[in-house]
Amino acid sequence: MLADYHMHTNFSNDSTYEMEDVIKKAISLEIDEICFTEHVDYEVKGDLNCDYTAYIKEFQRCKEKYKNQITIKLGIEFGMQVHTINQFQKDFDRYDFDFVILSCHQVNNQEFWSQNFQKGKTQQEYNRKYYEEILKVIREYDDYSVLGHLDMITRYDKLGKYPFAEIKDIVTEILTQVIKQGKGIEVNTSSFRYGLEDLTPSKEILKLYRELGGEIITIGSDTHQEEDVGHKIVYVKEELKRLGYKEFCTFEKMKPIFHKL
Structure with missing residues (x-):
């Protein structure tokens, strides 16, 4: 079973990749199932939310056209x-998603990739505040499937990887809450594109999640262009086995479906 559960198309602000082209590429790679997870980020750059009506219309058209060749699920990222929770709750209540990735791309409307969030803070401060924001959100909101690229702040840390020992306490709190809610985490293979030395999230986080009793895990390429589709997913499945995992998940109507690795 080969599934890619993090994919963006031209319905996301940072991609021009046509949905039908994504599907054709996935079929050519013999991927069994994909899930589109378009971006929604309120109160940043004039609200980077996809056009739901157009997105779902095209999704339904493609799902019907390719139903005998590949399984396609409706997701969102x-x-x-914390201050945008109510806006997202309205979106979730309105649409019938199979899968929801809950990510943290900015704190106090300050994005990480531009270094606006990190500016004026020590490495300890911006790492702690990043994880604190995630913990605050999931203490108030539970209509999600997995946490996306949990240690994403590492991707944009110009001072290098922050010691895991310094954030293990708060990461433990996050993972404990995730497990309590019956949710999961994803392995995001964009780590290879960004030249990171570890997986995303790190192997330390993945080990901790399993030790705490976590079982729900998805794998996604975070596709934005053709060469991203399915990238390193087979490799990550083997890495998860080495870390002691036996299964990974796909989703249907927000319910996890377990598959052997």
């Missing part, structure tokens, strides 16, 4: 902050 909520780039949530």
